[in-house]
Amino acid sequence: xxxxxxxxxxxxxxxxxxxxxxxxxxxxxxxxxxxxxxxxxxxxxxxxxxxxxxxxxxxxxxxxxxxxxxxxxxxxxxxxxxxxxxxxxxxxxxxxxxxxxxxxxxxxxxxxxxxxxxxxxxxxxxxxxxxxxxxxxxxxxxxxxxxxxxxxxxxxxxxxxxxxxxxxxxxxxxxxxxxxxxxxxxxxxxxxxxxxxxxxxxxxxxxxxxxxxxxxxxxxxxxxxxxxxxxxxxxxxxxxxxxxxxxxxxxxxxxxxxxxxxxxxxxxxxxxxxxxxxxxxxxxxxxxxxxxxxxxxxxxxxxxxxxxxxxxxxxxxxxxxxxxxxxxxxxxxxxxxxxxxxxxxxxxxxxxxxxxxxxxxxxxxxxxxxxxxxxxxxxxxxxxxxxxxxxxxxxxxxxxxxxxxxxxxxxxxxxxxxxxxxxx
Amino acid sequence: xxxxxxxxxxxxxxxxxxxxxxxxxxxxxxxxxxxxxxxxxxxxxxxxxxxxxxxxxxxxxxxxxxxxxxxxxxxxxxxxxxxxxxxxxxxxxxxxxxxxxxxxxxxxxxxxxxxxxxxxxxxxxxxxxxxxxxxxxxxxxxxxxxxxxxxxxxxxxxxxxxxxxxxxxxxxxx
Numbered sequence: 001x002x003x004x005x006x007x008x009x010x011x012x013x014x015x016x017x018x019x020x021x022x023x024x025x026x027x028x029x030x031x032x033x034x035x036x037x038x039x040x041x042x043x044x045x046x047x048x049x050x051x052x053x054x055x056x057x058x059x060x061x062x063x064x065x066x067x068x069x070x071x072x073x074x075x076x077x078x079x080x081x082x083x084x085x086x087x088x089x090x091x092x093x094x095x096x097x098x099x100x101x102x103x104x105x106x107x108x109x110x111x112x113x114x115x116x117x118x119x120x121x122x123x124x125x126x127x128x129x130x131x132x133x134x135x136x137x138x139x140x141x142x143x144x145x146x147x148x149x150x151x152x153x154x155x156x157x158x159x160x161x162x163x164x165x166x167x168x169x170x171x172x173x174x175x176x177x178x179x180x181x182x183x184x185x186x187x188x189x190x191x192x193x194x195x196x197x198x199x200x201x202x203x204x205x206x207x208x209x210x211x212x213x214x215x216x217x218x219x220x221x222x223x224x225x226x227x228x229x230x231x232x233x234x235x236x237x238x239x240x241x242x243x244x245x246x247x248x249x250x251x252x253x254x255x256x257x258x259x260x261x262x263x264x265x266x267x268x269x270x271x272x273x274x275x276x277x278x279x280x281x282x283x284x285x286x287x288x289x290x291x292x293x294x295x296x297x298x299x300x301x302x303x304x305x306x307x308x309x310x311x312x313x314x315x316x317x318x319x320x321x322x323x324x325x326x327x328x329x330x331x332x333x334x335x336x337x338x339x340x341x342x343x344x345x346x347x348x349x350x351x352x353x354x355x356x357x358x359x360x361x362x363x364x365x366x367x368x369x370x371x372x373x374x375x376x377x378x379x380x381x382x383x384x385x386x387x388x389x390x391x392x393x394x395x396x397x398x399x400x401x402x403x404x405x406x407x408x409x410x411x412x413x414x415x416x417x418x419x420x421x422x423x424x
Numbered sequence: 425x426x427x428x429x430x431x432x433x434x435x436x437x438x439x440x441x442x443x444x445x446x447x448x449x450x451x452x453x454x455x456x457x458x459x460x461x462x463x464x465x466x467x468x469x470x471x472x473x474x475x476x477x478x479x480x481x482x483x484x485x486x487x488x489x490x491x492x493x494x495x496x497x498x499x500x501x502x503x504x505x506x507x508x509x510x511x512x513x514x515x516x517x518x519x520x521x522x523x524x525x526x527x528x529x530x531x532x533x534x535x536x537x538x539x540x541x542x543x544x545x546x547x548x549x550x551x552x553x554x555x556x557x558x559x560x561x562x563x564x565x566x567x568x569x570x571x572x573x574x575x576x577x578x579x580x581x582x583x584x585x586x587x588x589x590x591x592x593x594x595x596x597x598x
Binding site: 022024035038039047048076119134135136137141142143146149151185186189190216219220274361362380384385 | 494499570
């Protein structure tokens with residue numbers, strides 16, 4: 001059995017499972033954000049309403065709001081707080097960070113666990129070797145909350161094997177963006193993806209994080225990286241971090257293997273209207289941007305701010321650009337502070353925002369007027385998601401975002417990396 | 425419990441590929457009452473749809489329908505338009521879960537959108553796995569959904585299933 005099958009077999013009390021089986025399995029963690037918690041809580045109260053047998057398994061993170069801008073939004077958050085108190089579930093309030101960066105940083109998504117959530121990027125927790133799947137509200141309200149269980153169809157496995165060493169200026173985020181184009185949006189619906197190969201194995205935990213987060217765009221059910229020494233070291237550094245339930249697949253041969261060499265890859269940019277519209281940066285260089293943002297599911301990691309600082313230390317952003325800096329969780333901000341990066345990026349003209357999911361869905365920030373454009377580390381670029389349907393969202397690496405913030409238009413980060421920085 | 429209807433017949437409304445849940449229910453409307461939400465379903469792709477859709481009509485959508493967010497309210501809003509069932513070349517996987525969980529009949533037909541024009545008269549049988557375009561005289565036979573999912577649909581959705589059958593978790597083993 002592979003990792004997904006082993007986890008599902010153990011959690012459903014079976015000897016073995018195979019692709020196509022429908023199983024009902026014990027769930028370790030349900031994570032919701034401020035928007036999904038409201039809808040799910042409402043369905044639960046109206047249609048189910050029994051006491052939760054496992055309230056600790058349910059976690060809500062307020063990440064779309066760090067400070068509600070309207071009375072209506074304040075009401076929604078207050079109802080979520082009241083619900084969490086009444087039901088005894090865990091709550092991370094405004095200012096905690098992005099839903100998934102908060103969950104993993106607190107040791108609440110661990111190897112071998114089953115993690116479910118309403119947020120479509122929930123599969124990101126496959127980075128620790130969890131089986132992490134996005135479900136709908138009725139699964140959460142109907143079976144996860146009252147029974148601690150959910151139904152799953154056992155998925156077929158595809159291996160994505162990546163080799164090669166990146167050239168200066170190209171980052172793991174560029175590889176991740178490019179993979180969506182290469183594999184194709186919605187190309188692997190219902191499948192499980194194992195990201196593997198020397199390139200993946202050579203990455204630190206937080207760079208591995210950028211791969212299972214792609215599952216939703218590819219249509220996959222879940223994605224993971226086989227837990228190894230990198231995983232163990234990361235998990236053991238966390239509060240409550242435990243590898244007790246860590247599972248590895250048996251390494252059986254996989255029929256469908258997709259192999260890619262990423263060694264020659266230039267920096268990549270996903271242009272509107274979808275995440276699969278990915279181009280080498282050269283194709284879009286010169287496009288004016290008024291906004292640049294480091295944050296969201298594809299950014300907000302300490303690594304992103306370190307990369308941005310390589311470009312921005314000793315430089316100033318373009319006067320037409322506003323640079324939003326949104327840490328993925330409070331730990332990221334603390335570490336950025338200790339490394340002097342908070343001051344560096346502030347001096348460069350950037351603005352630090354509270355830990356949150358930033359401009360994702362424009363709940364608290366990030367609306368654009370017709371004709372405006374943003375380049376960011378976010379994970380979505382559908383027109384209308386950030387204000388006007390005539391505004392544009394470009395997705396790129398932290399290096400490209402930072403270089404573009406300096407240039408006032410989309411810029412090739414290799415120029416900034418190879419020139420070096422005279423002030424460094 | 426009312427009779428479990430698995431056969432549907434009506435006017436079809438066609439939609440393209442990769443339509444996200446945001447197009448079914450925009451983020452701006454998620455907290456509104458369903459009577460309001462339903463007035464905007466798929467309006468960006470066909471403004472006539474929410475105004476003119478009739479009970480029993482059939483939506484036929486392209487590849488990866490309902491991608492993006494997993495929010496069930498997108499499936500609930502589509503059901504609230506009164507359509508009989510929804511057909512797609514391939515549903516996004518969260519949307520596929522959600523249509524069964526909220527009790528909206530559905531069928532996957534890999535080339536469905538090649539077989540119909542908007543306004544055609546179509547017949548769908550989700551238990552038999554039948555998709556027929558009466559206007560053009562073409563049909564497809566496809567696998568029906570798993571028995572567990574059909575049972576969920578028959579019960580009226582996932583929550584109804586768990587409340588009507590204490591052994592619901594065992595049903596998956598059957």
